[in-house]
Amino acid sequence: MASIRQHGEKWRAQVYVRGVRESAVFRTQREAKAWAAARELALKTPADLRYTVDDLLTRYKSEVSARKEGARMETLRIDATLRDHPQFAARRLADVCSADIIAWRDRRLQSVSPATVHRESHILRAAFNLARLEWGWLKHNPWEGVRIPAASPPRTRLFHWREIRRIVRNCGYAPGTAPQTKTQEVALALLLALRTGMRAQEVLSLGRDNIDVTRRIARVEHKMQYQTGAPRLVPLSGRAMRLLAPVLQREQIFTLSAHSLDALFRKVRDRLMLHDLHFHDSRATALTHLARRVPVEVLAKISGHKNIAMLVNVYYRERPEEIAARLR
Numbered sequence: 001m002a003s004i005r006q007h008g009e010k011w012r013a014q015v016y017v018r019g020v021r022e023s024a025v026f027r028t029q030r031e032a033k034a035w036a037a038a039r040e041l042a043l044k045t046p047a048d049l050r051y052t053v054d055d056l057l058t059r060y061k062s063e064v065s066a067r068k069e070g071a072r073m074e075t076l077r078i079d080a081t082l083r084d085h086p087q088f089a090a091r092r093l094a095d096v097c098s099a100d101i102i103a104w105r106d107r108r109l110q111s112v113s114p115a116t117v118h119r120e121s122h123i124l125r126a127a128f129n130l131a132r133l134e135w136g137w138l139k140h141n142p143w144e145g146v147r148i149p150a151a152s153p154p155r156t157r158l159f160h161w162r163e164i165r166r167i168v169r170n171c172g173y174a175p176g177t178a179p180q181t182k183t184q185e186v187a188l189a190l191l192l193a194l195r196t197g198m199r200a201q202e203v204l205s206l207g208r209d210n211i212d213v214t215r216r217i218a219r220v221e222h223k224m225q226y227q228t229g230a231p232r233l234v235p236l237s238g239r240a241m242r243l244l245a246p247v248l249q250r251e252q253i254f255t256l257s258a259h260s261l262d263a264l265f266r267k268v269r270d271r272l273m274l275h276d277l278h279f280h281d282s283r284a285t286a287l288t289h290l291a292r293r294v295p296v297e298v299l300a301k302i303s304g305h306k307n308i309a310m311l312v313n314v315y316y317r318e319r320p321e322e323i324a325a326r327l328r
Helices: 030-044 053-063 073-083 084-089 098-109 114-135 161-170 182-196 200-204 237-247 256-272 279-290 296-303 308-315 320-327
Strands: 003-008 010-017 019-024 217-220 234-237
Touching: 003 030, 010 030, 019 030, 019 161, 030 073, 030 320, 053 073, 053 084, 053 114, 073 084, 098 114, 161 182, 161 256, 182 200, 182 237, 182 256, 200 256, 234 296, 279 296, 279 308, 296 308
Parallel strands: none
Antiparallel strands: 003 010, 010 019, 217 234
16 A cells, blocks of 8 residues: 655655565655556566566676675676677566576577586576575576586696796795785795685785784685685695795785786796696695695685585596505
């Protein structure tokens, strides 16, 4: 039932439907009545008839994606979906079916790799599930029965110590000193990642306030913190502490952004012709070496993995011949 009341020289309209209350102020009583009638009708209409795929992804982007460490990339993927697939974006949620999802998937496969479609499908499916299970916007699951392209096979590349020495030397950095240039910061960030198993963003977040020298622990935000609600506590080895010693008094150790770190690392890598090497391979390199020294449950504590299978299948990259040599 709508309520129309005079509000000073203006008119306030208020509607309350199915637990949802909305109000607005208008210049004339006629405008207030028109708005109230329209809003009552809209609120009485089932959610899956009121909202579109565009509405769903826009809300998911602002409420969920924005809280993730990878917010920028996920936001770009959602924006691209809305921009490049306007007919799909304009579909009412009640009308979306598996055929729409399959059509979107097949169009994407014509222009991008299956691995890219796999990542984008993961985002879209999460958004639809949230809308169905928590928001009450959907009564059905249009993703049911839809085959998603498989993810890329896990990488096997590791950093070799001779490659690390070449990179550090090419950056003009001497371990145990404070970096003076951004390129030298790249070398220090790489060495820290190799000694701790931290992600690039976690390394770049290090500073005076989140390193406990006495306990030898770094307190860093991580990519899944939007779910766990707590930062990650990373144990620091003696070698990591020696690398940090010259810069421990800095409020922020690094001036690099994640994007700048990646770009500068790739320049050094290409200059040295070190093919198929990513900065993130430092995490797998560190965890593979640590796996030889600590049991898997301790390794999971160091890496921050809740899923042991992810740790073993993706980040543990010791070659079969190396395992065989240790069993000899």
